[in-house]
Amino acid sequence: MAVDGAAAGVLRPHAEHAFARELGALRAADDRPRPPRWQLSPWGVATYLLGGTLPDGTVITPKYVGPRRIVEVAIATLATDRALLLLGVPGTAKTWVSEHLAAAVSGDSTLLVQGTAGTPEEAIRYGWNYARLLADGPSADALVASPVMRAMAEGRTARVEELTRIPADVQDSLITILSEKTLPIPELGQEVQAVRGFNLIATANDRDRGVNELSSALRRRFNTVVLPLPATPEDEIDIVSRRVDQLGRSLGLPTAPDGGDEIRRVVTVFRELRSGLTTDGRTKVKSPSGTLSTAEAISVVTGGLALAAHFGDGLLRPGDVAAGILGAVVRDPAADRIVWQEYLETVVRERDGWQDFYRACREVTR
Structure with a gap:
């Protein structure tokens, strides 16, 4: 998701600058009644937050994925x-x-x-x-x-x-x-x-x-x-992917091709540890002391992209996100480390297609 009106060199432009083009297009297309001193009507504000396509073809990117x-x-x-x-x-x-x-x-x-x-x-x-x-x-x-x-x-x-x-x-x-x-x-x-x-x-x-x-x-x-946590894994993956893309662009990180698998793994791990239950509903797991929020998942993946770009081949791999996940999960060095190790051995180790991820996590956990 590219920012459209950011000042050159600004690490994190304010929303009204980063999305100036979208806001301008909405103001031009918005003919609904506006409360006093509002830049947009309530409909326009909702469209800006939730995304949509304007009559002139301008695509408004969603800023919030949720109800x-x-x-x-x-x-x-x-x-x-x-x-x-x-x-x-x-x-x-x-x-x-x-x-x-x-x-x-x-x-x-x-x-x-x-x-x-x-x-x-x-x-x-x-x-x-x-x-x-x-x-x-x-x-x-x-x-x-x-x-x-x-x-x-x-x-x-x-x-x-x-x-x-x-x-x-x-x-x-x-x-x-x-x-x-x-x-x-x-x-x-x-x-x-x-x-x-x-x-x-x-x-x-x-x-x-x-x-x-x-x-x-x-x-x-x-x-x-x-504001609830994302309702489904797909919603959370979408949020993480969008924000990581936006942050990567602002930081000058190259877009990692085929990074979706690692994003899905990070989101899956966070959701399972958060809820105390695997996605198939068959295995109960202990939850760590941290929140394991969507924002932390975004941080883990962004850090992984930086590792892949500067110390790897540009492809986002399990080893690039493993250390970030460990740092997010293990806040209490004693109790959380036990929770994480049990999760690795009982869930991650047995999961099809996750062997590289398991090995990368085991390596940084030792």
């Missing part, structure tokens, strides 16, 4: 005054969907607050230029607007990543913003009122439950959409 209804509910939420919370296990494309929704709705995915344990309240509300503050006192010129404040003033979509990583008292600074659509600035005796078009997308990892649990007051301000 259509989930995407429609997320887009419909953004068209109301409710904020959107994308919830799911690690690697279910929450950040990816958030970025592309903001790019399609507002044409700008950069109004972003990255949640961490050290995120201060100023990152969500506003801060101060302390040189100006000391020289002139509180003033509009000394105020530093947060991405959320800018989104409110400009009628755009703000993003808050990893909301449950943010301390609870900082999270709650969103309550007034989301309920009253107002951000008070008591130091100036002023407030910023959100203009039409403003909304907010937050993401949260449901494995972080209990880290900084959302208060009931804040949770009520969101409409929660749960």
Whole structure:
């Protein structure tokens, strides 16, 4: 999947730049009603996320492979005054969907607050230029607007990543913003009122439950959409193949011919260890401590392509992905190594056509 509007030399262009051609074609073809300040109609946003072919023949590549209804509910939420919370296990494309929704709705995915344990309240509300503050006192010129404040003033979509990583008292600074659509600035005796078009997308990892649990007051301000893991192996293989192709192009890696077999093996291993059951339903296996997400599968295959390109013959082989799989599976050196070795001996070793893969994995496991 080629990116169509990336600036030369940029390692990871923003979605609105990477897919500028597709977004432009959609804007030209989209004659449906658009909410205030939206770049596309809800139909156009859904087509951008899920893919399709426009009347002029332009192919819109899918950015998300999953249930259509989930995407429609997320887009419909953004068209109301409710904020959107994308919830799911690690690697279910929450950040990816958030970025592309903001790019399609507002044409700008950069109004972003990255949640961490050290995120201060100023990152969500506003801060101060302390040189100006000391020289002139509180003033509009000394105020530093947060991405959320800018989104409110400009009628755009703000993003808050990893909301449950943010301390609870900082999270709650969103309550007034989301309920009253107002951000008070008591130091100036002023407030910023959100203009039409403003909304907010937050993401949260449901494995972080209990880290900084959302208060009931804040949770009520969101409409929660749960992003599931890919439903079928074919869906997950499709996702991994598309993202690996895109990442490979951005990194300048050659396309590996006949790499599909190794992608299928990586996805199969991850799905079986994740579910605790082989694909034929006959053998139960132990699950390791890690998540073994689709995002990790993408990373394993991309790393394998780099090995094949720079230290091999350009063909993606079992030995190129074996070390990456080991690193993804064995997070706990003691317990996970036992799980992995049992899986290799009871499942991989006996599987037809997997002998080269088995030998490569055994070699890096020793």
